Amino acid sequence: MFKKILIANRGEIAVRIIRACREMGIQTVAVYSEADRDALHMQLADEAICIGPAKATDSYLNMQSILSAAVVTNAQAIHPGFGFLSENSTFATMCKEMNVTFIGPDAVTIDQMGNKANARALMIEANVPVIPGSEGFITDTNEAKQLADRLGYPVMVKAAAGGGGKGMRKVLRSEELVTAFNNAKNEAKAAFGDNQMYMEKIIEHARHIEVQLLGDHYGNVIHLGERDCSLQRNNQKVIEESPSVAINEEQRKKLGETAVRAAKSVGYKNAGTIEFLLDQNGEFYFMEMNTRIQVEHPVTEMATEIDIVKEQLLIASGEELSIKQSDVRLTGHTIECRINAENPAFNFAPSPGTIQYLMMPSGGNGLRVDSAMFAGADIPPYYDAMIAKIITKGADRTEAIAKMQRALGEMVIDGIISNQFFQEDLLMDKRFVNGEYDTSFLQDVFLKEWEPRVE
Known part of the structure; x- marks a missing residue:
């Protein structure tokens, strides 16, 4: 070690x-x-x-x-x-050249799975279902038009090197395609230094389901169950939960096995996540792989009682996985809310500044808070504006939601504006409580009805 x-x-x-x-x-x-x-x-x-x-x-x-x-x-x-x-293959290579261990997959795997168009091709080869779309890159708008007509609208144009919602545009009709394609391409060039594009058919009213994986240097790969990340705004996750209420045990087993097969096909090592879209017919499709630990990893840690960061360190040091697939058990229900320094009343505009007073929720079984904030801490305007991740676990989903509502009600943040009240209102929405949501719900339904509170 x-x-x-x-x-x-x-x-x-x-x-x-x-x-x-x-x-x-x-x-x-x-x-x-x-x-x-x-x-x-x-x-x-x-x-x-x-x-x-x-x-x-x-x-x-x-x-x-x-x-x-x-x-x-x-x-x-x-x-x-x-x-x-975290997903920079050049940096991983430089670490190796300096005889410093990069805690993550090797540079080749990062490149293979980091380029979304290449990843699609690899998954097809591994017999993993992918979203209908382009085979390789799209070079110009004429090619994009022909493919979109063949797939049928709506479609999504995406940066091959993309992530975090950048370099992506939803196209509802043909007259929007040229502008959307060019804007996404320019945004990708500015964000990633790479403007290669591809296209996928939009699966409407889908659920965003991801599977957490661990792989060692001896060919062993296991999954730690799934997280439902369908509640998103502008392709940014807002609330995550595990297990997903949208799938049954048979689907869960198939999903996990497919994710493991996908990871093994590229010799994956360390922690990673395969993201799928689940359609209304219960079919799932590979979307992308994140070759790193994710923001929402505490959801899986609480659901399985497995410390993913410690497992990363053990794997990177050369140890064989001590956990077998049969050892993994998802118990109860876990939910995570991301608390950000942003103003939901003004299109979630960033709210940097100094936290004058902070009281985080504490106490009670099944509560975890991941944060780097304290009273007097500055939230600079240069980086991600996350204040905290609040994670709750209950015997079932109803209890997990009740614990989260209680936890958010206890939290006090003065000095900056946060999305705390927005999260509270979302948690009380009957459609969320009943598990009746998909990737379009937050943006197209809830936010159009939601009335911000006056602070």
Whole structure:
């Protein structure tokens, strides 16, 4: 096992990794930008090194600075968390060249699955069902028009190197296609430095179901059940839960087996997630693979009582999976709400600033809070605006929802505006309570009816 690792990230995921390392007796090195000089992750780590100015490209995306920090502190491994460099194959390669272990899959796998069009082709070869769409890349608008006419509208044009909702456009009719294609292509070029595009048929009223995976260096791959991530705004997840109320045990078994087959087909190692769309007929289709730990990993951790971060560290250090598929049990029901510094009343505009007072929900069985915030903490305008992830677990879904409603009712955040009340209102919506929602519900139904509270 590693004696010391560097965490190439910030915020709650950096804090989460540091805590897991401390429990395992591993020393940690935090890196921070000038904007994060007083951040919690750099206070909790054994060592902390400033790697540059506030702008992410000059700090958390600065590969040379991060690797230099690893070398001078004698860190044996780097955990990239999620976002930033977590799915950057160049960084994974550089780590290997510097004899520093990258805690994640190898660079080849990141490239294979990171390019969404290539991933589609690999999954077809592995006999994994994929969403009807293009075979390879679309080079121009004429080709896009021909394919969209063949698939039938609505369609989605997507960046092959995309993620986080960038480089994606929903196209409802033919006259919208050229503008949508060009805008998505330009956005992809600016966000990822890659403007290769592909197209998929939109599966209307689908559920977004993802399967958590763990794979070691000896060919062993297991799944840890599914998460339902259908409640989204602008392709950004808002609430996640496990298990999904939309699938039965037979579908659950088939879904898990398919995800494992997909991961084995590319020799996947470490933690990863296969994302599927589930249509109204109960058929599911591969959408993409995330070759990293995800924001919503605590949902699965509470559902299975398996520490995914610790498993990542064990796998990266060369140990064989200690968990067999037969050991994995999903118990009760788990829900996660993302609390962000944003103003729902003004199209969820970012709300950076200083937290003047903070009281997080605490106490009671089945409650977890992942956060890097405290009274006096700054939320800079340069990065993701997450304040906390609130996770509750109940004996069943009804109890999990009741616990979440109670937890959100206890939380107090002063100094900035958050989406706390929006989450509370969503949790009380009868359609959510009854599990009657899909990927279009939040954007096309709930938000059109919702009336923001006056604070």
